[in-house]
Amino acid sequence: MENMELPPRPKLFDFHGVSMIHHFTDNWENIRNFQARPDDILIATYPKAGTTWVSYILDLLYFGQTAPERQTSLPIYERVPFLESDFHILPPGTELADKLSTSPRLIKTHLPVQLVPKSFWEHNCRIVYVARNAKDNAVSYFHFDRMNQAHPEPGDWNNYLQRFMDGKMVFGSWYDHVTGWWERKQTHSKLHYLFYEDMVEDTGRELDRLCSFLGLSPSAEEKERVRGGAQFDTMKKNSMANYSTVPIMDFKISPFMRKGKVGDWKNHFTVAQSEQFDEDYKKKMKNTTVQFRTVV
Numbered sequence: 001m002e003n004m005e006l007p008p009r010p011k012l013f014d015f016h017g018v019s020m021i022h023h024f025t026d027n028w029e030n031i032r033n034f035q036a037r038p039d040d041i042l043i044a045t046y047p048k049a050g051t052t053w054v055s056y057i058l059d060l061l062y063f064g065q066t067a068p069e070r071q072t073s074l075p076i077y078e079r080v081p082f083l084e085s086d087f088h089i090l091p092p093g094t095e096l097a098d099k100l101s102t103s104p105r106l107i108k109t110h111l112p113v114q115l116v117p118k119s120f121w122e123h124n125c126r127i128v129y130v131a132r133n134a135k136d137n138a139v140s141y142f143h144f145d146r147m148n149q150a151h152p153e154p155g156d157w158n159n160y161l162q163r164f165m166d167g168k169m170v171f172g173s174w175y176d177h178v179t180g181w182w183e184r185k186q187t188h189s190k191l192h193y194l195f196y197e198d199m200v201e202d203t204g205r206e207l208d209r210l211c212s213f214l215g216l217s218p219s220a221e222e223k224e225r226v227r228g229g230a231q232f233d234t235m236k237k238n239s240m241a242n243y244s245t246v247p248i249m250d251f252k253i254s255p256f257m258r259k260g261k262v263g264d265w266k267n268h269f270t271v272a273q274s275e276q277f278d279e280d281y282k283k284k285m286k287n288t289t290v291q292f293r294t295v296v
């Protein structure tokens with residue numbers, strides 16, 4: 001892998017009003033026409049909000065006991081296909097999802113709500129949306145874009161933060177994403193809106209809520225096994241969960257499982273940046289009821 005020639009970093013462009021890169025639009029016809037199944041579970045997030053954590057939890061809940069070999073042989077991105085991805089190092093997400101033999105299928109997406117294939121709505125599929133506060137989300141995304149050759153160059157932190165505020169990120173505006181999904185929750189009863197901060201504060205409590213949403217009733221012992229297996233330090237060491245098998249990510253720059261904390265933004269934002277961000281945030285979020293915590 002070390003000497004592999006990497007393609008140049010992709011450029012952002014406008015796609016139906018959302019900033020995107022070609023890796024997530026090249027396969028658009030198949031994404032748009034994707035046929036969901038009624039028992040599919042969609043894990044939807046803005047990038048870096050805790051997708052992998054929740055994907056791993058769901059995978060353990062459904063298949064941890066019945067298919068233990070998955071734990072040692074199948075990386076998370078093959079267990080939970082990334083619907084819109086088309087990276088050429090793997091088959092496109094739609095194909096991986098079509099080939100999944102498990103039931104239910106767990107499928108990951110970063111699409112804003114308006115771009116989700118309509119089949120998921122027609123079948124009234126269960127959806128778990130994970131959201132993370134904007135400041136930590138921006139910091140995590142910055143480090144990810146530094147190490148991930150398949151995303152545009154992040155540039156310096158100050159410029160990056162401005163771009164984040166302008167919504168010029170892969171998958172568009174964080175503000176539109178979290179509020180768009182929040183609004184949809186009001187009409188789609190099968191949408192569980194989960195906060196990263198709540199997961200960090202009390203994973204056991206959030207696991208209980210998740211199980212009740214999914215209609216699962218694992219034993220206390222089983223729940224503890226899932227909670228333990230999905231702890232940050234455990235996942236960070238687990239090559240099937242930590243993305244270390246992906247050649248386009250340079251962990252020498254920054255690991256995928258980086259810190260896993262709430263409040264790391266304080267190590268990145270200057271006082272001036274934080275004040276400007278908060279001011280702008282109030283304006284952008286004035287019409288929504290969704291509330292985030294930047295500390296726990």
Ligand code: PPS
Nearest residue numbers: 047048049050051052053140231232257258259260
């Ligand atoms: S991606 O690329 O969009 O799928 O990334 P995503 O998985 O959504 O987000 C990665 C961040 O989630 C953190 N993470 C965790 N935090 C706490 N506990 C667990 N188990 C866990 N697993 C992943 C990961 O460290 C990234 O956040 P940062 O702040 O960069 O550490």
